[in-house]
Amino acid sequence: MPKVLIAAGCDLLGGGLEWRPGKSRYFKYVSSQALVELRDVNFAYDSRPVLKGINMTFPKGRLIAIMGLSGCGKTTILRHISGVLKPTRGQVKIDGQIIHELDREGLYAMRRKMGMLFQFGALFTDMTVYDNVAFQMREHTDLPENIIHDLVMMKLHAVGLFGTQDLMPTELSGGMARRVALARTIALDPMLILYDEPFAGLDPISLTVVGQLIRRLNNALGATSIIVTHDVQESLKIVDYVYFVSDGAIIAEGTAEDIKASGEAFVRQFVHGEMDGPIPFHYPDGDYRQDLNVRV
Amino acid sequence: MPVLKNIKAIGHRSVDAVWRLGYATRFFLMTLVYSGASFRRFSLTVREMFFTGVMSLIIILVAGTFVGMVLGLQGYETLKRYGSESALGSLVALSLVRELGPVLAALLFASRAGSAMTAEIGLMKATEQIDAMEIMAVNPIARVVAPRFWAGVISMPLLAALFSALGVFGGYVVGVVLIGVDEGSFWSQMQAAVDFQHDIMNGVLKSVVFGVAVTAISLFEGYDAPPTAEGVSGATTRTVVESSLAILILDFILTAFMFRGS
Amino acid sequence: MERTTLDLWVGAFVVAGIAALVILAMKVGNLSTYNVSDTYQLDAYFTNVGGLKPKASIKSAGVLVGRVTGISLDTNRYEAKVTMSIDQRYQFPKDTFASILTSGLLGEQYIGLSPGGDDKMLKNGDELKHTQSAMVLENMIGRFLYDKAAAGSNSK
Numbered sequence: 001m002p003k004v005l006i007a008a009g010c011d012l013l014g015g016g017l018e019w020r021p022g023k024s025r026y027f028k029y030v031s032s033q034a035l036v037e038l039r040d041v042n043f044a045y046d047s048r049p050v051l052k053g054i055n056m057t058f059p060k061g062r063l064i065a066i067m068g069l070s071g072c073g074k075t076t077i078l079r080h081i082s083g084v085l086k087p088t089r090g091q092v093k094i095d096g097q098i099i100h101e102l103d104r105e106g107l108y109a110m111r112r113k114m115g116m117l118f119q120f121g122a123l124f125t126d127m128t129v130y131d132n133v134a135f136q137m138r139e140h141t142d143l144p145e146n147i148i149h150d151l152v153m154m155k156l157h158a159v160g161l162f163g164t165q166d167l168m169p170t171e172l173s174g175g176m177a178r179r180v181a182l183a184r185t186i187a188l189d190p191m192l193i194l195y196d197e198p199f200a201g202l203d204p205i206s207l208t209v210v211g212q213l214i215r216r217l218n219n220a221l222g223a224t225s226i227i228v229t230h231d232v233q234e235s236l237k238i239v240d241y242v243y244f245v246s247d248g249a250i251i252a253e254g255t256a257e258d259i260k261a262s263g264e265a266f267v268r269q270f271v272h273g274e275m276d277g278p279i280p281f282h283y284p285d286g287d288y289r290q291d292l293n294v295r296v
Numbered sequence: 297m298p299v300l301k302n303i304k305a306i307g308h309r310s311v312d313a314v315w316r317l318g319y320a321t322r323f324f325l326m327t328l329v330y331s332g333a334s335f336r337r338f339s340l341t342v343r344e345m346f347f348t349g350v351m352s353l354i355i356i357l358v359a360g361t362f363v364g365m366v367l368g369l370q371g372y373e374t375l376k377r378y379g380s381e382s383a384l385g386s387l388v389a390l391s392l393v394r395e396l397g398p399v400l401a402a403l404l405f406a407s408r409a410g411s412a413m414t415a416e417i418g419l420m421k422a423t424e425q426i427d428a429m430e431i432m433a434v435n436p437i438a439r440v441v442a443p444r445f446w447a448g449v450i451s452m453p454l455l456a457a458l459f460s461a462l463g464v465f466g467g468y469v470v471g472v473v474l475i476g477v478d479e480g481s482f483w484s485q486m487q488a489a490v491d492f493q494h495d496i497m498n499g500v501l502k503s504v505v506f507g508v509a510v511t512a513i514s515l516f517e518g519y520d521a522p523p524t525a526e527g528v529s530g531a532t533t534r535t536v537v538e539s540s541l542a543i544l545i546l547d548f549i550l551t552a553f554m555f556r557g558s
Numbered sequence: 559m560e561r562t563t564l565d566l567w568v569g570a571f572v573v574a575g576i577a578a579l580v581i582l583a584m585k586v587g588n589l590s591t592y593n594v595s596d597t598y599q600l601d602a603y604f605t606n607v608g609g610l611k612p613k614a615s616i617k618s619a620g621v622l623v624g625r626v627t628g629i630s631l632d633t634n635r636y637e638a639k640v641t642m643s644i645d646q647r648y649q650f651p652k653d654t655f656a657s658i659l660t661s662g663l664l665g666e667q668y669i670g671l672s673p674g675g676d677d678k679m680l681k682n683g684d685e686l687k688h689t690q691s692a693m694v695l696e697n698m699i700g701r702f703l704y705d706k707a708a709a710g711s712n713s714k
Contacts, residue, residue: 082431084427084430084431107433108433108435109433111430111431111432111433112433114431116428116431116432118424118427118428119424120423120424122423122424122425122427122428123425124420124425124428125419125420125423125425126416135432135434136432136434139432139433139434139439140433140434339565342564342565342568343564345568345571345572346564346567346568346571349568349571350567350568350570350571353571393582450572451571451575453575453579454571454572454574454575454576454578454579455575457575457576457578457579457582458574458575458578460578460582461578461579461581461582462578464582483585487585492583496579496582496583500579
């Protein structure tokens, strides 16, 4: 079954179509088939509140972005979804199951249906590209090596890196490493894919490539993808829905169009990259002129 | 008051150290509990044995030979005064098999293989490879830590035996070949003095204990290292220092138990 | 390809390590002279075992024939009961003498067996009737002084 899906995905990719919003029917935000649900999630780190009453819904088959400044809590949300952190209050449900109440077995069973792409890839540096992509197949399945070989080659081809299988991760460029990590993430055709800053540190070409791959793979696998990022331009090109997080709370949400046309001051400052606005330029700590003893 | 601050700081550090020791013990127990995969998929352990054992061979072999040679030289000089040069064989062999073999091999192992393991695991943690493994539903302790632990424990007595054997050879070369001690008495007195169970097996037991201690410390420091450059480098230094102290302290305790009233 | 070379190296390493252990055991230690052969038990009672320890050697005519396996106090006779393990190859007559000797002047103590002339041999579990205890230094000095004193008074 996975082979068929990937074959279908390859057709899509081989067709050379570039996906743009508006060309699909994913416009209307449907909340009835939620794969991931966050209900009133609160989280505090050593009595410092990080998440304050987060409510989010991620329907099946959609590509949703969580945006915000560094340190606003978006990576913490991702960690809650992957089960690494437990909320101090509230619920995180994946496919109907409350993930932080599962025991180790249940958590691992859930994680086998998830894929996560880490910032900068997190490839295993002591293995070749082939072994990295084959890792999950070898650990979780009993597939014979020749089938694993075919699957690995297909995944690598899907991200456009067929031929690199014998290279070591240290021999790859940043963009290539990110794509190999992507191939590894989708190795077992997960139903939920999490992306932690997938666009960080990439050149313009790689940015578009990774963005398009994320979208196409989401469509080809019928999966749900959640991207945590602060790269506005790239993400708005490919997402169905956006959540804006600031200081641990959701301050705006909507489709890509809604966000671009938003009147909300913070969203405007973020999307247009303005220097000053609700997020001030100056660190709020007293008057500079007073420090220099300059008379006003 | 600066004095009060210092006392507070010391108190803090002590509580921290005890807390860390507890965490380290739990980590060690988890390593043991999740060791099944290291044996069912023995190729993982074999691979680690290559990086810890085989790569340490050169330093062990060279050091062993030279330590034996020095023992031969110094031993001869001292025994000559009491007219007991023929006892050189027993001197070299007993010193090596009982003490120097296990202890020095363990110290060298800690500096070479131990620090390498710490750095490797520390970097894996810093580059999120451990987290990636967790998210991929692969237990990182079973897959990464436990095979390295068993590789260290298996390699250590082998390295200590090689160290002792080469040391005896080095002592032979210096004592008999170069200086001219009688070959027959060298070997016969040695064989009379060294008891298999009492000396050799105790030496092996010591090296196994050292192997457990050094490997456990190296793996824990790597796993617990802060994910920064300074963090990892501090962790490797701590590994070597803590392992060395552990080896010497354990050596005293084990020697007291084993060779009491011999 | 990488896998098999690695296995080869590790295998060679393990073989070398075990070989080193075996060499240490055989050439350096005394494993080869260990009595792995069959042994039979003999008992002997001494008034004083001195510094004799378990696993001490038992020699006859200077040749190692066995080892002491146990030393205990017999509460019936209030003498030390020494259990000995003798190599099957060596049979001793029933009137063999067992004495506790010291190797060298201040070395460790061992049991020396001097055979008598009896036709019948000792069997497994038998007891050696003739024993000589260890020489205790204090007793020897005491006797020496006593003898000296006696000789002195005699000459008067």
